[in-house]
Amino acid sequence: MAERKNVEELTYKEASTELELIIRSLESGDMELEESLESYTRGVELLKSLRGRLADAEQKVSVLLQDVDGTDQLVPGEPASDADALNL
DSSP states (O other), rough: OOOOOOGGGOHHHHHHHHHHHHHHHHHHHHHHHHHHHHHHHHHHHHHHHHHHHHHHHEEEEHHHHTTTOOOOOOOOOOOOOTOOOOOO
């Protein structure tokens, strides 16, 4: 398999695109067992990184939206759909 960048060196978009490609490849069923396991492992690493980055971004937005009194101005929203989530 080709040499890949460290997960943390990828931009969010690069990581999400790679994860999407891995999911498609795994779903196709065309890979050998060893390649599937390697891809699955990489996908888990990418997913953990992406979730961490989202959590960090949410925290930063929360801090930025606090008003002078320190009360949080975030309005509860609907959770993102996990219909396309990688089942671990």
